[in-house]
Amino acid sequence: MADEREGPRPNRGPAAAADNRRALIAAAREEFAAGGLEVAFSAIARRAGVGQGSLYRHFPTKIELAAAVFEDNIDELERAGSLDALFDAIVAQARMSAAFLDAVVSARDVPAVQHIGERMAVLVGALLAADQAAGRVDGAIAREDVLLVVTMLARTVAAAAPEEQADVLTRSRALFARALSPR
Amino acid sequence: MADEREGPRPNRGPAAAADNRRALIAAAREEFAAGGLEVAFSAIARRAGVGQGSLYRHFPTKIELAAAVFEDNIDELERAGSLDALFDAIVAQARMSAAFLDAVVSARDVPAVQHIGERMAVLVGALLAADQAAGRVDGAIAREDVLLVVTMLARTVAAAAPEEQADVLTRSRALFARALSPR
DNA sequence: CAGCAACCGGACGATGCTGTCCGGTTATAC
DNA sequence: GTATAACCGGACAGCATCGTCCGGTTGCTG
Numbered sequence: 468m469a470d471e472r473e474g475p476r477p478n479r480g481p482a483a484a485a486d487n488r489r490a491l492i493a494a495a496r497e498e499f500a501a502g503g504l505e506v507a508f509s510a511i512a513r514r515a516g517v518g519q520g521s522l523y524r525h526f527p528t529k530i531e532l533a534a535a536v537f538e539d540n541i542d543e544l545e546r547a548g549s550l551d552a553l554f555d556a557i558v559a560q561a562r563m564s565a566a567f568l569d570a571v572v573s574a575r576d577v578p579a580v581q582h583i584g585e586r587m588a589v590l591v592g593a594l595l596a597a598d599q600a601a602g603r604v605d606g607a608i609a610r611e612d613v614l615l616v617v618t619m620l621a622r623t624v625a626a627a628a629p630e631e632q633a634d635v636l637t638r639s640r641a642l643f644a645r646a647l648s649p650r
Numbered sequence: 651m652a653d654e655r656e657g658p659r660p661n662r663g664p665a666a667a668a669d670n671r672r673a674l675i676a677a678a679r680e681e682f683a684a685g686g687l688e689v690a691f692s693a694i695a696r697r698a699g700v701g702q703g704s705l706y707r708h709f710p711t712k713i714e715l716a717a718a719v720f721e722d723n724i725d726e727l728e729r730a731g732s733l734d735a736l737f738d739a740i741v742a743q744a745r746m747s748a749a750f751l752d753a754v755v756s757a758r759d760v761p762a763v764q765h766i767g768e769r770m771a772v773l774v775g776a777l778l779a780a781d782q783a784a785g786r787v788d789g790a791i792a793r794e795d796v797l798l799v800v801t802m803l804a805r806t807v808a809a810a811a812p813e814e815q816a817d818v819l820t821r822s823r824a825l826f827a828r829a830l831s832p833r
Numbered sequence: 834c835a836g837c838a839a840c841c842g843g844a845c846g847a848t849g850c851t852g853t854c855c856g857g858t859t860a861t862a863c
Numbered sequence: 864g865t866a867t868a869a870c871c872g873g874a875c876a877g878c879a880t881c882g883t884c885c886g887g888t889t890g891c892t893g
């Protein structure tokens with residue numbers, strides 16, 4: 468039933484629904500990364516080569532769309548083996564992460580958002596425990612502290628002007644390294 | 651706030667220009683503090699009891715308006731006697747500061763913005779030197795680090811949901827205290 | 834007192850986004 | 864082969880904001 472054909476694929480019919488969904492998520496990822504959460508729905512639909520109707524059918528609200536995008540991205544984050552690696556991955560998707568965080572504050576009760584929050588909490592908890600066991604992070608640091616660091620990193624790097632992004636990045640990494648390292 | 655509506659005070663003529671300017675700045679301060687930089691120009695004019703034409707005449711762009719508002723606020727910041735006190739003052743105006751920072755990244759070359767940047771840099775430099783001399787802050791910390799901390803504090807507190815604002819505040823303050831304190 | 838220049842305030846056209854609705858197309862069932 | 868149901872895509876009306884423009888008022892000057 469769910470058989471994916473290459474070649475001259477029709478853009479209509481039930482089989483195209485999954486394709487459209489993927490195209491929309493990909494387009495939204497690029498738009499969010501470029502312009503934050505403020506981008507217009509119409510722009511996302513245009514980039515995906517899909518009508519606005521289809522966009523609203525798949526994702527009635529912007530929060531659900533953002534959640535779908537980030538659900539994909541979090542897979543990448545979960546490959547990190549240490550907090551440092553997690554920070555690297557977060558920074559690489561800084562604008563995306565910041566956009567998602569903006570969405571979170573306005574809709575904490577959406578199930579999809581909660582699910583992502585739990586995945587992040589579990590991930591951070593595991594990495595923190597490992598780093599503390601290895602003596603790389605002070606025992607006084609709590610999971611909430613690390614989540615805060617992640618948030619700050621994403622927002623700060625995302626908001627920085629392009630020419631000072633590199634400086635901001637190294638400086639904030641060093642700052643947080645001081646904050647987390649054992650006394 | 652409600653301005654002086656008493657007596658047969660004409661709202662026209664050259665003398666009213668300065669009054670209008672003050673009213674606009676006051677209205678903009680409240681609007682920015684409530685809704686960030688995204689508030690509509692029309693809303694600011696309405697709150698100030700002034701026509702849109704007058705708003706655009708005094709402040710052609712939103713950046714200039716934000717700069718005028720923050721130029722007022724920075725007087726308060728300069729009363730701080732230590733970095734800790736500066737952080738307190740920044741957090742008290744968190745939403746305002748965050749709104750202004752957003753304006754800065756989109757118009758770094760505006761003279762009014764540059765002027766405020768210089769005042770902040772001078773202020774932070776002086777406080778940092780004092781705190782380092784007193785042994786409260788590590789000598790390895792640079793002025794740019796502190797400016798980064800200020801930015802992060804403002805943005806983080808401003809973006810937090812009301813119910814977790816208190817927790818975010820204490821946690822980030824503790825985190826940055828660890829980062830800045832001598833080894 | 835009369836003319837002038839500055840300034841005020843709101844109306845107004847333009848622009849862009851939102852969310853819905855419907856004609857048309859395609860796979861599937863019979 | 865034909866009927867049916869699902870789904871696509873773009874048009875469209877509604878809405879908010881932007882930035883300008885102009886009639887009207889006020890204080891100043893000769």
